[in-house]
Amino acid sequence: MHTQLSIIDTLKKHNLSVTDARKNILSLFSQSGNALAHADIEQTSSAEFDRVTIYRTLQTFVEKGIIHTIPSSDNSVRYALCKDECAAGNHHHNHIHFICDNCGITYCIDQITVPKIQLPQGFKASQTDLIVSGTCNKCEQ
Amino acid sequence: MHTQLSIIDTLKKHNLSVTDARKNILSLFSQSGNALAHADIEQTSSAEFDRVTIYRTLQTFVEKGIIHTIPSSDNSVRYALCKDECAAGNHHHNHIHFICDNCGITYCIDQITVPKIQLPQGFKASQTDLIVSGTCNKCEQ
């Protein structure tokens, strides 16, 4: 149990220089709480950065273990903050993800862990993603 | 236990007119055995169709329940033949998928089923995808 690191501390902890773009984009993730796609960030007026900067920032954050990717079937990869201690180039999450078909919100469901999969002979797992889609608790009526 | 439907029979069974593009692309899936991305089909010299035709054919096949999508984190959705009886607009698979980080081959692992997930209150699942990545049995040394 440790206190939430500030935006700036998080960047410094991962050996990144503190720039407007990084502070802004990282705080977007903090504030939103949910996963964001590139397009979400680009369309957020509060963060007006060049598209290229957003691409590079997201890539850097993934490499440094600040955010993780969430696979999708719609050619729109989403990103969410890593909550545990993910090292650079070495993510280890075991929570599942939920994508709402209705509102599009993508959730990290930390309470539910991905089960261990016994693969056929010769297959070695390095990462397992479990993505559930359906209707979220805000959209059910 | 029933015999494998021919390419043409499969198309007719799903109320699709039998065209060169559909026969060709469907047989690509049969022959390959594994999942294919749009780019794989476009680059296969045996199937020389307009990009637009490939997009539309894949979309039609998904809608008719002939192929299913496999989410990915690299903005490259893959498609694979449905083996069970998937109805139009109503896929029900429960096998997992494996994506090899080395050779890129994407496998449907039919022997392993996706576990039932107990979601938090208010969340309703319509589909669950489990994707394992790592090294496949052809790439291990």
Add this chain to the structure above:
DNA sequence: ACGCCATTGCAACTTTGTTGCAAAATATTT
């Protein structure tokens, strides 16, 4: 405050995906 190095924005480009429409191919009817 200075200088070095990393980061950003811009421009130009490639790749990927979409839409409308006429021509061609397929299916259906006679």
Add this chain to the structure above:
DNA sequence: AAATATTTTGCAACAAAGTTGCAATGGCGT
């Protein structure tokens, strides 16, 4: 088998998404 109706295809034109090189800017250590 031919004529007609319907569907599918390819093309063109476009929109959106992602990449690369480079000069200008801004952050960081001294």
